[in-house]
Amino acid sequence: MAKNEMKKILITGAVGQIGSELTTALRKKHGNDNVVACGRKTKPSDKLFNSGPFEYVDITDKDSVEKVVKKYDIDTVYNMAAILSAVGEEKPLVCWNVNINGMYNILEIAHEYDMVRIFVPSSIAAFGPETPRNNTPNETILKPKTMYGVTKVAGELLGDYYFKRFGVDVRGIRYPGIISNETFPGGGTTDYAVEIFYEAIKNKKYTCFLKKDTTLPMMYMPDCIKGTVDLMQADIKKLKHHCDFNMASMSFSAGELAAEIKKHIPEFKVDYKPDFRQAIADSWPESIDDSVARKEWGWKPSYDLSSMTRDMLEVLGKKYKEGKL
Numbered sequence: 599m600a601k602n603e604m605k606k607i608l609i610t611g612a613v614g615q616i617g618s619e620l621t622t623a624l625r626k627k628h629g630n631d632n633v634v635a636c637g638r639k640t641k642p643s644d645k646l647f648n649s650g651p652f653e654y655v656d657i658t659d660k661d662s663v664e665k666v667v668k669k670y671d672i673d674t675v676y677n678m679a680a681i682l683s684a685v686g687e688e689k690p691l692v693c694w695n696v697n698i699n700g701m702y703n704i705l706e707i708a709h710e711y712d713m714v715r716i717f718v719p720s721s722i723a724a725f726g727p728e729t730p731r732n733n734t735p736n737e738t739i740l741k742p743k744t745m746y747g748v749t750k751v752a753g754e755l756l757g758d759y760y761f762k763r764f765g766v767d768v769r770g771i772r773y774p775g776i777i778s779n780e781t782f783p784g785g786g787t788t789d790y791a792v793e794i795f796y797e798a799i800k801n802k803k804y805t806c807f808l809k810k811d812t813t814l815p816m817m818y819m820p821d822c823i824k825g826t827v828d829l830m831q832a833d834i835k836k837l838k839h840h841c842d843f844n845m846a847s848m849s850f851s852a853g854e855l856a857a858e859i860k861k862h863i864p865e866f867k868v869d870y871k872p873d874f875r876q877a878i879a880d881s882w883p884e885s886i887d888d889s890v891a892r893k894e895w896g897w898k899p900s901y902d903l904s905s906m907t908r909d910m911l912e913v914l915g916k917k918y919k920e921g922k923l
Contacts, residue, residue, distance in 0.1 A: 604674035604714050604830070606632055608666060610657050610704070611679030613637035615781045616719070616773075616822060618646055620676060623823045625650050634670050638679070657700035664707055676717040676826075677704045683723050684875055685785035686746035697749035698756070705760045705768065713766070717830055720754050720772040720842060722815055723747035723787075727881045734883040736844045736890040743881050757841035769829050770841035774815035774886060776822050777906060779913040787878045791816055791855060795910045798859050798866045799918050807873045810853035813884040817847035818901040818909070825897055832895035839890055846886035847899035848906070858907045 607624055611617040612635030622645070625633045630650035635642065638656050646652065651670065656662045657679050666672065679700060686693035701718055708716045725734060726741040740751045750772075757768035775788025782792065790806050791814075797804035817825075825845050850858075856868040891897035901909070917923050 604628070606634070606670050606672045607674045607676065608634045608636065608670070608672040609676045609678060610636055610655060610663075610700075611677070612646065612652070613640040613642050614678055614680075615778055615784055616776060616819070616826075617676075617678035618643070618781045619778065619819055620678065620823055620826060621646060622649070623827065624676075627827070634666065634672065636666060657703055658695050660703040660706065663703055667707055667711060672711075673714045674716070674830075675704055675708065675713065676830075677701060678719065680719070681746065682784060682786040683744055683746040683878055684787055684789075686749070687744055687874065687878070690745035693745045694749055697746070698752055701753050701756060705756065705766060708766050708768075709760060709764045715767045715769065715830060716757075717826065718753055718757050718768060718770045718841060719826075720750045720770045721746070722772055722774050722882050722886065724750040724754065724772055724842075725881070725883055729883060731883050731885075733885050733887045734844065735887050736839065736842065744878055747881075754841045761840050767834060768841055769837070771825060771829060771843045771845045771891075772886075773822065774817045774846060776817055776819055777910065778819040779910050780819065787875045787882075788814055788816065790852060794855060794859065794868070795914055796923060798863050799911065799914050800923060802863065802865050803867045803869075804856075805869045805871055806852050806856075807871065807875050808852050808879050809872050809876060810856075810868075810870045811851050812876070812879050813849055813851040813854075814879060814882060815846055815849045815884070815886045817845070817899065818906040821847050821899045821901055824900070825891075828897065829891075829895055837894050839894060843891045843894075843897075844886050844888040845891050845897060846888040847901060848903050849885040850903050854903070855907070858903055859911070862907070862911050
């Protein structure tokens with residue numbers, strides 16, 4: 599199953615929270631012209647559009663993807679296009695179509711064109727109320743109660759099937775909540791952990807849609823990008839798992855994050871008014887056991903709550919002063 603190194607990379611969902619920063623990182627690593635970014639509708643930032651090739655692609659339309667694969671001779675795909683948890687509950691059929699039918703198209707093309715490697719992210723949304731909530735193991739009960747979670751479990755199984763049945767080198771990580779200082783979030787239950795920083799800097803107050811004591815696994819974007827790239831470069835001979843790696847960094851409650859921000863902005867105030875996303879959060883783990891990822895491909899995070907908060911406020915504070923927020 600071992601193939602040559604990646605040469606021409608396609609990133610679907612490149613305008614999204616993770617996809618946009620992953621595109622920048624991979625262009626620095628592999629060269630701007632060797633990384634093709636694509637999105638379905640959303641206009642990319644000038645930075646993303648001007649730094650390398652960009653195409654509009656709908657992953658639910660196989661021909662749309664195939665045209666770009668042929669045009670650029672793509673051999674590697676990071677399939678970051680997805681409908682996230684909160685939006686997925688409002689539009690479950692759209693969520694299934696994008697997350698599963700879209701992924702199926704990517705995997706079929708990868709198989710037909712004998713591609714080098716495919717990355718398809720999973721999520722802690724793959725877990726459910728029956729899953730152990732503390733130090734959730736890699737091998738555990740997967741009975742999610744959201745459409746987004748259902749698509750992530752199905753996606754893990756589909757990726758493993760294509761690996762075992764057709765030899766497609768598919769890899770995936772169960773992402774925790776991702777915190778970014780570059781791109782605003784796009785409809786996830788952990789989005790409060792990004793929004794709270796913007797509101798702290800701009801308005802010194804925030805209304806949180808989760809309870810104060812709601813604890814969830816989180817990760818700072820630099821660690822997310824590093825872990826994703828590291829897994830894709832890992833020796834396949836050392837991987838016993840493929841599409842379902844737990845990856846952890848830190849866990850904190852909404853109240854603990856607010857308290858950490860208050861160390862830097864003492865006047866910051868938070869109100870807690872839980873909405874429908876609270877039930878989603880309550881079905882997810884509070885902490886994750888990522889020992890499998892650490893053992894099989896050397897995963898190790900660099901940021902904790904304190905260092906992440908400090909860096910977020912520093913970067914966003916500078917942007918605010920420059921009128922960029």
